[in-house]
Amino acid sequence: xxxxxxxxxxxxxxxxxxxxxxxxxxxxxxxxxxxxxxxxxxxxxxxxxxxxxxxxxxxxxxxxxxxxxxxxxxxxxxxxxxxxxxxxxxxxxxxxxxxxxxxxxxxxxxxxxxxxxxxxxxxxxxxxxxxxxxxxxxxxxxxxxxxxxxxxxxxxxxxxxxxxxxxxxxxxxxxxxxxxxxxxxxxxxxxxxxxxxxxxxxxxxxxxxxxxxxxxxxxxxxxxxxxxxxxxxxxxxxxxxxxxxxxxxxxxxxxxxx
Amino acid sequence: xxxxxxxxxxxxxxxxxxxxxxxxxxxxxxxxxxxxxxxxxxxxxxxxxxxxxxxxxxxxxxxxxxxxxxxxxxxxxxxxxxxxxxxxxxxxxxxxxxxxxxxxxxxxxxxxxxxxxxxxxxxxxxxxxxxxxxxxxxxxxxxxxxxxxxxxxxxxxxxxxxxxxxxxxxxxxxxxxxxxxxxxxxxxxxxxxxxxxxxxxxxxxxxxxxxxxxxxxxxxxxxxxxxxxxxxxxxxxxxxxxxxxxxxxxxxxxxxxxxxx
Numbered sequence: 001x002x003x004x005x006x007x008x009x010x011x012x013x014x015x016x017x018x019x020x021x022x023x024x025x026x027x028x029x030x031x032x033x034x035x036x037x038x039x040x041x042x043x044x045x046x047x048x049x050x051x052x053x054x055x056x057x058x059x060x061x062x063x064x065x066x067x068x069x070x071x072x073x074x075x076x077x078x079x080x081x082x083x084x085x086x087x088x089x090x091x092x093x094x095x096x097x098x099x100x101x102x103x104x105x106x107x108x109x110x111x112x113x114x115x116x117x118x119x120x121x122x123x124x125x126x127x128x129x130x131x132x133x134x135x136x137x138x139x140x141x142x143x144x145x146x147x148x149x150x151x152x153x154x155x156x157x158x159x160x161x162x163x164x165x166x167x168x169x170x171x172x173x174x175x176x177x178x179x180x181x182x183x184x185x186x187x188x189x190x191x192x193x194x195x196x197x198x199x200x201x202x203x204x205x206x207x208x209x210x211x212x213x214x215x216x217x218x219x220x221x222x223x224x225x226x227x228x229x230x231x232x233x234x235x236x237x238x239x240x241x242x243x244x245x246x247x248x249x250x251x252x253x254x255x256x257x258x
Numbered sequence: 259x260x261x262x263x264x265x266x267x268x269x270x271x272x273x274x275x276x277x278x279x280x281x282x283x284x285x286x287x288x289x290x291x292x293x294x295x296x297x298x299x300x301x302x303x304x305x306x307x308x309x310x311x312x313x314x315x316x317x318x319x320x321x322x323x324x325x326x327x328x329x330x331x332x333x334x335x336x337x338x339x340x341x342x343x344x345x346x347x348x349x350x351x352x353x354x355x356x357x358x359x360x361x362x363x364x365x366x367x368x369x370x371x372x373x374x375x376x377x378x379x380x381x382x383x384x385x386x387x388x389x390x391x392x393x394x395x396x397x398x399x400x401x402x403x404x405x406x407x408x409x410x411x412x413x414x415x416x417x418x419x420x421x422x423x424x425x426x427x428x429x430x431x432x433x434x435x436x437x438x439x440x441x442x443x444x445x446x447x448x449x450x451x452x453x454x455x456x457x458x459x460x461x462x463x464x465x466x467x468x469x470x471x472x473x474x475x476x477x478x479x480x481x482x483x484x485x486x487x488x489x490x491x492x493x494x495x496x497x498x499x500x501x502x503x504x505x506x507x508x509x510x511x512x513x514x515x516x517x518x519x
Contacts (some may be wrong), residue, residue, distance in 0.1 A: 152344045158422070159361045160310045160334025169357070173348045250348040251319045 040220040045227065048105045050219040054117065055178035055209070060228050062205040063194055064164050066122050069234075070129025071190040077185075079179065082141025087167055092142070107193060111200040111231035125197040126203060133186035144175030177251035180244035187236045195229060259451045261290040262311055262420065267320035268477075269306050279477040280306045284320070285365050286471060286480055290419075292454040293446055295463035306478070311454060312322030312336050324420065335362045337413035337421040337451070341428040343405040345397035347514050351408050352393040353382045358416040365416060383411045386448075388442050393496065403434035407441065414445060423455040428460065435472040437495055441467050443491055460506045460513075465492050472509060475516045482512050 022042045029041040036044065042127070049056065085092045107128060114124040148170055156166050198207025208227045213221035243251065263362055267284040270277050281303040288294050296304050309315040310322050313329040322329040337358075345354045359365040359376050369376060384390050388408040397405055406426060413421055423442075427435040443466060446453060457463050463470045464486055472482035488502060 068386075149342065151340045151342050151343055152312055154309075154312075154340075154348075155338050155344055156361065157314060157332045158334075158338045159358050160332070160337040160363075161361045165361060167361070170346065173346065176348075248348075248396070250396055253347075 028249070032186070037217050037219050038080060038127040040223055044220050045223045047081040049224040049227065052221065052224065055207075056224060056228055059204060059206050059209045059225075060232060063125075063191075063198065063229070064100075064206065064232055065126035065193040066205065067129050067187075067190045067232075070126045070131075071133055071187055073126070073130045073191065074133040075179075075183070075188060077130070077247055078137025078182075080140055081180075082122050082138045082175070083167070085138065086142035087171060089142045093147075099135065099138065107132045108196055108200065111197050115201040120201050122201055122204070124201055125194040128197040129190040129193035134184040136182045136185045136189065139180065141175045144178030148174055152227070175249040177238065177244075180240070180248055183215025183244065184237055187240050188233055191229060191236070244249065259290045260287045261292070261325060262288040262306075263512070264310070265321050265323070267310060267317045267322055268335050269303070269310060269315060270318045270382070276292040281310070282477040282479050284310070284478070284480055286483070288454065288469075290452055291450040292309075293455055293466060294469045294471060294474060295455040295467035296471045297460060297463050297513065298478060299475050300458060302395060302472060302473045302476050302516075303478030304458075308424050308454065308456055311420075312338065312422055316413055317326040333420075334420055335416060337416070337418035339406075339409045339413040339421075339423050339426040343397070343426040345403075345405055345408060346411070347396060347398050350394050350396055351389065351400065352377065352380055352384070354397060354408055354413050355411045356386065356400075357412055362416045368492060368499055380411070381414055383403060384408075384414055386445065387411060390454055393433075403438065406434075406438060406475055410438075410442065410445070414449065414451070417449065417451070419451060421451045421453045423453065423457075426455075427459070428457070435462070441496070442466060447491060460509050461497055464488075464502060464505050464509070466499055470505075470509060472512050479517070482509075485508060 017096075025039075029039060034208050045245055081095070085095055089210055110131065111124060111128055114127055118127070138164075153166060156170065161169070194205065195207035198205035199211050202208040206229050210225040211224045213219075213225065264284045267281065268279065269281040270279050272278075273349065286294075295416075295452060296307055298304055306315070310317055311324065311329070312333045313324075314324070316330065324333055340362065340511075342516045345351075346357070347415065349357070350386065356369075359369050359380075365376070380392060381393060384393055387430060389404060389411070392404060394476075397408065406429075409426065413423075427438050434511050439462060445467075455466055460470075467486055468485060470484045470510060472484070473479065473481050474481045484505065486505060488505075490494065492502075
């Protein structure tokens, strides 16, 4: 195979795999005569997707902005706390156990509490997305800062650099690849957070749509919602991955950028 | 005139309950503009001397005096180069070399407004080590020898009075290492900073230094100070002349004694 064809195949592979998956699904539904209420055929889901595109888009938008808002808050808060924890061993020892404990709490459990505090709607979704995607960002930024080579710090110290200067010149740039790597994980988690919140206590959004369609035994619509979330998730992941390679080219030694 | 003085300095590392005496009774006097080398068996506390002189570690007993002042905390504006080049991969070579200018006064204050002037200065320095064409490359695009050259440039750009070198050529292949001795010597002859080189390569020590200090096994003591009266500039050819070889042998024999104990 020529290199060019190999390259084309490499790009086509994920699409081929997805097409194969859908074909197998479709065939399985037909061959085993699976009822639509249990597992609708992909073609049926697609038809419903097109028919109900208006409401899907509207609810997608709700899910998307709550997720992204919570995610952006998590980036801001996560970087701040990550820098504090990574730069100061004292703050690290004080806050880290607390963070671990906090992260161990299932986030579904906090949605009802949030509803008591702020009511139903977009706000609990934003907060859940924030809370769930916060942790990986903090840990990664702190790790990036804590693993600076000691010789590097010696060099800067002997030049007379202050702690703030060391943080600015070495700490923050060094933590960037760690931050961007965590964003890919965090955005996916943020979607989980907002959809959980919409499912438990929402009146809008894809999570709410799926729950109410499920209650009506409207399986095709539920699956259409599932597809919508998957598409948004992949798209946002791709955005994060793109930002990562653009912002921290040096961490990849220029290899991934072509 | 003495620039760096160690007066019966000792250093004890403490890790939990365990204490290790890394350096016992270190006494030496380094003149201004002198280049000294510290050699000794591995683990004898050579690098400890580096950290003591620069104030990165406080002495347990005794005192360190640099430029007439007692060292109690990290002294500012020292040039340092380690075996690991510690260049910042997110900065181009030129920006790596300019780093001290962003930190050391009075350059720090002037850096933004006079950037062009500093860039020209850094370029001139890169030129002398043969890296002018690589100024815009990132460190990871350079070979190990080139990275170490940039590292030396970074250590020297702010014209420090004191340059501390901790096995800077240790990780390089023999050819590159010998080439960089020449580069180092040329820089020293031009700028006449006070240099302290920690190394385990005796030829390197004799090639570069005015005085070679030999340390004992741990806990390190200075057991010999050998003045090297060979003419400068020394060349690779001169390292094979009898006078040079004799000194290397003398140093080697002294270090072997330490291993024999």
